[in-house]
Amino acid sequence: MAENLKPENNHSSDEIDLGQLLQLVKKGFNSIFRFVLRIFLYLKKNIFLLIGLILLGFGVGYGLSKIITKKLKREVIVKPQFESKNYLYDAIDEIQANIEAEDTLFFKSLGINEIDFKGLEVVINRVVEEGTSETDAKYLELLQSFENTEAIADIVRAELQNKSSFNHRITFFYKNQKAGKEFSEKVMEYLNNNEYFSEMLDIYVENAKDRIERDKQLLDQVDLIITNYSKKMGSQDNIAGNDRIVLDNQETVNITGLFSLKNDLIRDIETKKLELLKNTKAIQIINFGQPQQVQKSFFGKKIVLIPSLFLGLFFLISILKYLNVKSEELKF
Incomplete structure (x- = not known):
């Protein structure tokens, strides 16, 4: 129960x-x-x-x-030339250290006689370019289609130069707009007033100009040979083969190679002219920005x-x- x-x-x-x-x-x-x-x-x-x-x-x-006075900033985009990136970062660290120490003698040597250290600051960082892995994969696939040609060598060389030399952003922070403008200009002059890199730049410019002159002389000679070839096109006796000519009883000349050489010389001259335009300073200024208010x-x-x-x-x-x-x- x-x-x-x-x-x-x-x-x-x-x-x-x-x-x-x-x-x-x-x-x-x-x-x-x-x-x-x-x-x-x-x-x-x-x-x-x-x-x-x-x-x-x-x-x-x-x-x-x-x-309260608002803080301003100016951004300067630069590109170090002649392997001057380490020098650039060390120089910016030196300037910032002198700002924190309020070393007026250092800034007088830069031509800045009156300076207000309140709110003054200089920083530098690399400008990171946006990119995607998908784009890089397509680019590599395109490069493979060239195989072992001269074109691929030129492209790889240019890409290595671009990737190894990034642009950098120097940011100046200050409160007084007029004094800040003078300060940033004097600092950029100081960065490019390096004796070692100035000598390198002079030698580079001299070599580039000599290279252009030699290329022009060689280009004139090639043009003269091509002109003579054009005049003798009607004479079958002076032509050996489809793309070779004989001038003044000398060895045969490859006319196709002459045109290729001419194009290479023209490209080399154009490249050197662009390099002379770009490499005018050790720290090449790409954009000297305008003052702007610091956004909080x-x-x-x-x-x-x-x-x-x-x-x-x-x-x-x-x-x-x-x-x-x-x-x-x-x-x-």
């Missing part, structure tokens, strides 16, 4: 446990609701004080933004920061008052 009653007791126990669980859930929701209601009542009670603090904060922040994050602006501080201080005082009241209740 007792065995028959045992399952009924277990079922009743399960119903009791489920009912207790529902009660606990109900109490939990009621607690959350009361907590939200208390916050609502607290905000409702202090609504005018909170609005007043927000308006006061906006007013103070707006006033400070008008009084939204919460970093005083017009938003001051009201946030006021509200935070108000809630902190309220929490401390609440804890003080609760601590008084615990006293015996």
Whole structure:
């Protein structure tokens, strides 16, 4: 008989446990609701004080933004020539160290007699070009189609030169626009006033000009040979084969090779002229930017920061008052 009653007791126990669980859930929701209601009542009670603090904060922040001098910056994009990248970074570190040390003698040597070190800063970083792996894969596939030709060698050489010599951004931070402009110009003059790289540049320019003159002389000779060939096109006796000629009883000349040589000489002259145009300084200036205001994050602006501080201080005082009241209740 007792065995028959045992399952009924277990079922009743399960119903009791489920009912207790529902009660606990109900109490939990009621607690959350009361907590939200208390916050609502607290905000409702202090609504005018909170609005007043927000308006006061906006007013103070707006006033400070008008009084405090805004920071400006100028970005200069440069490209180091003649393996001068390490020199460029070391020189910028030297200038920044002298700014932090407020070394007026150093800047007088640069031609800057009056300098305000407040807010003055110089930084440099590499300009990273955007690219995708998919684009690189297609580019490599295109290069493979050239196989072992002279074209692929020229392309690879140009790509290696471009990838190994990135552009760099020098950023000047300052407060006075006129003084900042003079400072940035004097610094760029100082960077390019290096004796070692100046001598290298002079030698490079001289060699490039000599190369152009020699190419022009050789090009004139090739043009003369081609002109003579054109005049003798009608004479079958002076032509040996389809693409070879004999001039003044000398060895045969490959006319196709002459045209190829002429094109190579023209390309070489054009390349050297472009190099002379680009390589005028050790630190080639690509873009000397205009001054611009330093943009700060939204919460970093005083017009938003001051009201946030006021509200935070108000809630902190309220929490401390609440804890003080609760601590008084615990006293015996």
